[in-house]
Amino acid sequence: MSEEEESPMPMGDKELVARARTGDQAASEALVRRYQERAYAIAYNMCFGDSEEAKEITQEAFLRAFRSLKSFRGKSSFYTWFYRILVTTCLDWRRRQSRWKRIFSFWRRDQREKAPSKEGYEEYSEPQEHSNPMTALNNKQLAQEIRKAIQSLPERQRIAFQLKVLNGMRIHEIAQIMGTAEGTVKSHLFRATHFLRDALQEWVQP
Amino acid sequence: MKHCSDRQETLWLDVYGELTQKERLDWEKHLKTCRGCSLEREVLLRLLENVQETLPAASLSHKDVKELQNAIFGKLRGNTDKKWLRKPFIGGYVKPIHALAACCLLIVAFGWFGLKGLQPTTAVRTVSDRGVEEQLIAKDLDLLENLELLEEMDTLEKLGKVMSRGSATI
Numbered sequence: 272m273s274e275e276e277e278s279p280m281p282m283g284d285k286e287l288v289a290r291a292r293t294g295d296q297a298a299s300e301a302l303v304r305r306y307q308e309r310a311y312a313i314a315y316n317m318c319f320g321d322s323e324e325a326k327e328i329t330q331e332a333f334l335r336a337f338r339s340l341k342s343f344r345g346k347s348s349f350y351t352w353f354y355r356i357l358v359t360t361c362l363d364w365r366r367r368q369s370r371w372k373r374i375f376s377f378w379r380r381d382q383r384e385k386a387p388s389k390e391g392y393e394e395y396s397e398p399q400e401h402s403n404p405m406t407a408l409n410n411k412q413l414a415q416e417i418r419k420a421i422q423s424l425p426e427r428q429r430i431a432f433q434l435k436v437l438n439g440m441r442i443h444e445i446a447q448i449m450g451t452a453e454g455t456v457k458s459h460l461f462r463a464t465h466f467l468r469d470a471l472q473e474w475v476q477p
Numbered sequence: 478m479k480h481c482s483d484r485q486e487t488l489w490l491d492v493y494g495e496l497t498q499k500e501r502l503d504w505e506k507h508l509k510t511c512r513g514c515s516l517e518r519e520v521l522l523r524l525l526e527n528v529q530e531t532l533p534a535a536s537l538s539h540k541d542v543k544e545l546q547n548a549i550f551g552k553l554r555g556n557t558d559k560k561w562l563r564k565p566f567i568g569g570y571v572k573p574i575h576a577l578a579a580c581c582l583l584i585v586a587f588g589w590f591g592l593k594g595l596q597p598t599t600a601v602r603t604v605s606d607r608g609v610e611e612q613l614i615a616k617d618l619d620l621l622e623n624l625e626l627l628e629e630m631d632t633l634e635k636l637g638k639v640m641s642r643g644s645a646t647i
Contacts, residue, residue: 296550296553296554299550299553300546300550300553303546303549303550304546307537307542307545307546307549308536308537308542311535311536311537311545312534312535312536315535316532316535320532320535322535325535326541326544326545329545330545330548330549330552333549334549334552334553337553413527413531414531417527417528417531417532418531418532421528421532435493436493436525436528436529437528437529437532437534438534441495442493442495457486457489457490460489460493461485461486461489464489464492464521464524467524467528468520468521468524471524471527474527
């Protein structure tokens with residue numbers, strides 16, 4: 272049982288952050304325990320279901336957060352500040368990866384010819400098996416279409432959509448995490464929804 | 478049947494669960510009378526439901542949780558051990574790359590001045606201190622400077638010879 276669970280009244284984020292700033296190891300560890308699951312879920316969606324990458328990103332985001340804890344002024348809640356770092360880490364990670372991919376594209380072409388590389392979302396479980404093979408096939412196709420459509424969304428629209436639909440955040444929280452106005456987040460969300468609705472029209476019509 | 482375009486934003490906010498209580502009441506009244514909007518609402522809700530089913534929330538296994546925690550805590554402890562590196566030092570912070578650069582500069586400086594500038598120097602230099610090449614150059618310079626004198630000495634020598642030959646014939 273963790274320390275946090277043992278104590279009758281769990282400490283608030285503010286107190287934990289204040290303690291962690293003074294170098295209290297236990298407070299830092301409590302913050303990690305509190306947010307690691309959710310942070311991992313966000314990272315997992317943002318890197319298209321690559322669990323290893325998601326773990327690396329989560330770890331790096333926590334380290335970045337603790338390194339820059341002194342710059343946290345407490346204007347927003349700790350978790351929005353931390354998720355902002357997490358999203359930035361994800362984006363940095365993806366940019367770094369695409370840069371490396373570009374550099375080694377020549378070599379990778381050779382590799383791909385030998386064995387096809389993994390596409391995004393490869394680790395998401397397939398939708399539930401159905402007794403009816405036609406339904407099962409349809410579900411599989413729909414899942415593929417949805418993944419493809421989400422991957423083809425522009426970056427900021429995709430982030431807003433994922434944080435809202437897959438991670439269940441409020442619009443004002445997403446705005447704080449993305450460092451934009453609420454109106455901009457709404458606009459990203461609506462455009463993403465519009466795009467997905469058009470792309471998956473034949474699947475969602477009544 | 479088309480939905481009301483002026484209610485588009487409300488429709489989307491409803492689907493995302495972002496309507497206020499008052500907005501929700503108004504919207505529900507509208508939905509009762511507008512078939513287009515309620516159909517579009519159903520379509521959007523089905524779309525989001527499908528997305529959530531296809532991409533379910535990821536969770537860490539107990540083992541993964543422990544591994545991740547150990548990795549983060551290990552690195553955090555590592556950071557606290559090296560806290561001296563983050564103490565201000567002459568208006569900045571000591572970083573390994575800075576220390577390495579300073580070492581390289583010191584090596585270059587000692588290499589240069591140690592071989593050239595730090596050798597013991599004497600104010601008065603004797604001929605024996607000079608190298609062979611320097612001595613040869615100095616001799617050549619001496620010859621050039623006293624060329625006229627040498628020419629004169631040559632003339633005098635010839636004159637002496639003539640005189641001695643003349644006295645012998647007499």
